[in-house]
């Protein structure tokens with residue numbers, strides 16, 4: 519049987535995502551009722567982190583325990599990866615001792631190489647280029663609040679980063695339209711977008727990107743690994759804050775999302791992220807439910 523990885527959003531099909539959303543619904547309902555759901559009894563997840571995390575670690579680790587399995591946390595700084603063990607060797611060794619692996623690292627090519635040498639499914643827990651698990655949780659959250667996302671207008675105002683590239687892939691899979699505005703100094707990288715992707719429009723003016731949107735999305739201006747650019751970024755992103763003025767331009771029932779952690783007063787105003795249109799806490803919680811569905815699916819298939 520061929521192994522299925524989730525290294526970027528486009529690795530799964532619409533029908534697989536529809537299954538995962540339905541399954542996550544069931545898993546969430548059971549969790550809320552304290553009903554056991556041990557579909558990965560005695561299975562083991564290994565989590566490899568090369569960057570910091572709160573939500574990703576917690577949701578995968580708690581999720582795996584709740585599925586009846588175990589999760590093991592490895593960080594580069596205290597494993598042999600940090601001392602130069604080749605990624606190919608790590609992929610071979612780790613995958614002989616567990617059933618599924620999650621990796622958070624820098625370049626996408628690192629996780630691709632790791633997966634090539636792995637005997638078990640590999641999940642992208644964030645790379646410089648993609649953050650597919652977060653976008654899966656975000657779409658699940660949108661669907662919970664507003665129903666189908668197909669045909670909706672989704673604004674992205676901020677950095678051309680991992681979150682945006684995963685959203686752009688999701689737009690193609692789910693057939694919605696993205697209104698994207700990034701500062702001219704930080705344009706999207708065409709190499710990271712499929713040439714067939716006609717599901718987005720670029721706007722120079724961040725306010726225009728928000729006009730009529732059903733969902734407004736942003737993220738930090740400086741992602742992990744880019745800290746040296748922080749001062750230049752603060753300058754370039756001046757004007758890209760999501761504040762109540764921009765929210766007013768969106769559809770009356772528009773939602774606000776941010777994958778967190780957030781910087782109030784930089785990319786988002788406090789009254790927006792803490793206001794009535796914000797669903798950021800649901801997004802964070804839903805990482806748990808959708809990733810349980812994903813772990814189950816990649817290890818055991820449709821149940």
Ligand code: CP
Nearest residue numbers: 571572573574777778
């Ligand atoms: N949103 C997200 O991935 O958060 P962490 O960096 O805390 O895992």
Ligand code: NVA
Nearest residue numbers: 679737741742777778
């Ligand atoms: N774009 C951010 C997301 C953090 C969850 C980063 O890569 O740091």
